[in-house]
Each structure stands twice: as C-alpha cells, then as structure tokens.
Amino acid sequence: MSGALDRTRLLAARYRAAQDRPYLATALFSLTVVESPHVATMGVDRRWRCHVSPAFVARTPVPQLAAVWIHEVAHLLRDHHGRADRLPAGATPDHLRINVAQDCEINDDLLADRLPLPADRVEPATYGLPAGLLFEQYLTLLPPEVRARSDCGCGAHGAERPWERDGAGGVSPAEAEAIRRDTARQILGRGDVPAGWRRWAGRTLEPRVDWRRQLSGAVREALAWAGGAVDYTYARPSRRSAALRGVVLPRLRRPVPRVAIVVDTSGSMGEPELAAALAEVAGVLRVVGVGGNRTTVLSCDAAVHVARAVYTVGEVRLSGGGGTDMRVGVAEALKYRPQVVIVLTDGLTPWPDTPPESARLIAALIGPAAPRPPDWITTVAVDGPVSGR
Incomplete structure (x- = not known):
C-alpha cells in the first residue's frame, strides 16, 4: 500500500x-x-x-x-x-x-x-x-x-x-x-x-501568420506573373480590323497559366496536413480560373509515381512512401511546361540548384520543423509558428 x-x-x-x-x-x-x-x-x-x-x-x-x-x-x-x-x-x-x-x-x-x-x-x-x-x-x-x-x-x-x-x-x-x-x-x-x-x-x-492566406497570396502572385505574358492571336481578330478594309489585325491574348503541383508522398508526410494544403491550393486555382487540364498533379517521393491532369482534388491519386527527392518531381513537372510549380512537402528534401527559367517555384512546407529551401523559392509555412521554445 x-x-x-x-x-x-x-x-x-x-x-x-x-x-x-x-x-x-x-x-x-x-x-x-x-x-x-x-x-x-x-x-x-x-x-x-x-x-x-x-x-x-x-x-x-x-x-x-x-x-x-x-x-x-x-x-x-x-x-x-x-x-x-x-x-x-x-x-x-x-x-x-x-x-x-x-x-x-x-x-x-x-x-x-x-x-x-x-x-x-x-x-x-x-x-x-x-x-x-x-x-x-x-x-x-x-x-x-x-x-x-x-x-x-x-x-x-x-x-x-x-x-x-x-x-x-x-x-x-x-x-x-x-x-x-x-x-x-x-x-x-x-x-x-x-x-x-x-x-x-x-x-x-510573435504574430501568427494565417498560412492559408499566405499560401493563397503566393499562388496568386505567381499566377499574376505568369499571366502577365501576352501574345498575338488571329483566332479572334482585333475589333479595330473593321476600320481597316482588307487588313486583319491580330488580337492580344493573355494566356491562362499552366500549374503543376508536386506532392511529397514520402514516408514522413502526414495525410491530414497534405490533404488540407492540397485543398487550399485547389481552391485558389479554382478562384483564379485555372482548372481542368491546366493543372497537373505529380505524386513523388524519390521518384514520380503518378502524374495526371485533374479537374478536382477528388481525382488526385497519391502513391509513394519511400525516400524524398523533390528535385525529381520538379524536373518531371517542368516537362509539362507549367508557369507555376507548387511543391507540397515537409522540406526534408534536396532542392534544385538553380531556379527554372520558365516557371515560378512555390514550396508549401508542412510541419513544425521543416527546413527552409533556397532563398529563390517562394516559401509558405503551412503549419505556421510552433508553440515551442
């Protein structure tokens, strides 16, 4: 007793x-x-x-x-x-x-x-x-x-x-x-x-940052940068052509950016946080008018397992569970010629040495102790500050 x-x-x-x-x-x-x-x-x-x-x-x-x-x-x-x-x-x-x-x-x-x-x-x-x-x-x-x-x-x-x-x-x-x-x-x-x-x-x-708003802002900024490029098209002639008999003027076209989302499916990633971040990105893309075959989702650990164009988050198929190397996922994503590449990861990965020439790269870091990527990558801490020491 x-x-x-x-x-x-x-x-x-x-x-x-x-x-x-x-x-x-x-x-x-x-x-x-x-x-x-x-x-x-x-x-x-x-x-x-x-x-x-x-x-x-x-x-x-x-x-x-x-x-x-x-x-x-x-x-x-x-x-x-x-x-x-x-x-x-x-x-x-x-x-x-x-x-x-x-x-x-x-x-x-x-x-x-x-x-x-x-x-x-x-x-x-x-x-x-x-x-x-x-x-x-x-x-x-x-x-x-x-x-x-x-x-x-x-x-x-x-x-x-x-x-x-x-x-x-x-x-x-x-x-x-x-x-x-x-x-x-x-x-x-x-x-x-x-x-x-x-x-x-x-x-x-310290002030808490709403990671959803921060992620939304980063994605919108990258899409605005990508959408700033304009080109000429004869598919829809300029309305000024009517004033010039016999002359067809091209119209300026602002293309809708293509987006690739690389999802880290290595063994260290948690499904709830991953699903939350993926849903937020999908919501932002939907609001700005990017969808359908303009969005490619790649499932990657140390290799790319699934890459497919999706219309909704429900169509995403994740596969993996091994080691982590997001360089492989980014390199594969660039083959789809996106203007914006978003990587959802816990940060425990090597990164490309140099920024891609034709795309903006956003890293959505999931987890309280995620290491920071290189400075040239736009970074969003999904879980925000930790109530640690």
Whole structure:
C-alpha cells in the first residue's frame, strides 16, 4: 500500500516553485491535483489535471517535487500534446519515445536554471545530443531503441491513458491558450528569466501568420506573373480590323497559366496536413480560373509515381512512401511546361540548384520543423509558428 497522498507536502512544493519562479505561478496554480495509483511519478493530461503518485510524493524531497511541478507544467505551456498531434504519421513511432524527446526539450532549460531534477531524469546529454532543440528535432535524433522511463501523460505526448478519461473539471483549450500567453508576457517583462523560457515566450507572442492566406497570396502572385505574358492571336481578330478594309489585325491574348503541383508522398508526410494544403491550393486555382487540364498533379517521393491532369482534388491519386527527392518531381513537372510549380512537402528534401527559367517555384512546407529551401523559392509555412521554445 502506498498510503494516502500527502497533499500538504505536494502543495508546499508547488508553492515553492511559484515563489521561486513567479512568472510560472499562474500556470502552476491552474493545475488540478488528481491522486492516482496508475502513475509512477507525476503526469498531466490535456485538461491541465496533474495525476500524482502518493508513493512518489512521500519519497521525494520538496525541492525536487518543486522542480517536477515545473517540468510538468512546461509540457502544457509548450503545447506538447498539440504539437504531438501535428507530427507527420511517419514521425510518431510511439508515445513514450515522443515523451523522451519532449523531456529533452524541457530538461536542458531546467538544468540550466539549476533546478534539482531527480537523478533519473533524461536530458540531451544522456544521448550525446546538443541542447536547445525542439522536441520534434530530438525525435529524429534519438537512438532507435530509446523509450521513456516514465509517462508524463497525454498532456505531453498526446496519447490518452485510461485513468485520464474519468473525472471532470480542468482547463479548456481557450483557457489554456490564455494561460500560455499570460505566462509569456510575464516572462518577457522580467530580466531574470533563463534564455530557454525567453525563447519560448518570444515564439508564443510573435504574430501568427494565417498560412492559408499566405499560401493563397503566393499562388496568386505567381499566377499574376505568369499571366502577365501576352501574345498575338488571329483566332479572334482585333475589333479595330473593321476600320481597316482588307487588313486583319491580330488580337492580344493573355494566356491562362499552366500549374503543376508536386506532392511529397514520402514516408514522413502526414495525410491530414497534405490533404488540407492540397485543398487550399485547389481552391485558389479554382478562384483564379485555372482548372481542368491546366493543372497537373505529380505524386513523388524519390521518384514520380503518378502524374495526371485533374479537374478536382477528388481525382488526385497519391502513391509513394519511400525516400524524398523533390528535385525529381520538379524536373518531371517542368516537362509539362507549367508557369507555376507548387511543391507540397515537409522540406526534408534536396532542392534544385538553380531556379527554372520558365516557371515560378512555390514550396508549401508542412510541419513544425521543416527546413527552409533556397532563398529563390517562394516559401509558405503551412503549419505556421510552433508553440515551442
């Protein structure tokens, strides 16, 4: 028997954490305590409820308990569960491995802040990794056999545990976002806050870009550039010909641009994000009058598998799942002589060395940690800024 939860000890630790780091006080006191025999230490769920092991509280000194309080609330402030939900399908091997990557993101900052974390904590140095990265980056760098030693709950890795489904109360998503932004403002208003927390606060409060509007603007600008070219045609003679007997004047024609969409279908791409971005591009093309055989969609990983003209998104056929090389897709797309090439990708790909002479290239980068392509490529971050560090 582990005995009853020593709430006095637990809440004294939270009070100490809030006293020592007052910029975290609002977030810390927003957590609801839930006594639980199912957790080994402490863990949080999406509703900001903190599930606590009585045995862990009994054996842990108050200074360490205060550090664990800060660790758990950091998962929620950094929106780890929301970011885990947005990971590409191929980047989610299991929730406990994600938990390790998230602990690496948090604990390097807490150790730099000289917090007395338990001796069995994980940090980037545990795996020979550099400090200061996002968990999405650590997830790709961790050794393949790594699994979590403890479970910080669905408020961290996003996978709901059975004991988290019961009970009421907690914090709504809207309230959680308000707490994050209030905490970020308090951090940026102080001069004694560690660099890791200041980086997080800056990202949290920076203006959010509506990626749909940004993508729409980029596509429209490229189409306007392509449509600016004019040519002469005798198919519809100029109306001025009537004034010149025996002379047929050509009419100026503004051609409708041809568009090629290269869809990255490598194993690291997630279907929901891909479908959303593809639907947005299709909507823009429809509004500006580009459709039918003017739009070619190419399905590409390290090779082009499908290339076809489509009238609607429903006609798109995606195939792949291997490695990634969008240079192959762009080169194939240019064979269709488009004026605009749009690449939907997570950015984990090599790019052409030089811009094509006859087309504008737009990269719609899907995912929170997508690397940037060369500067000459028009770039849109589909997921926008991450609530990271």
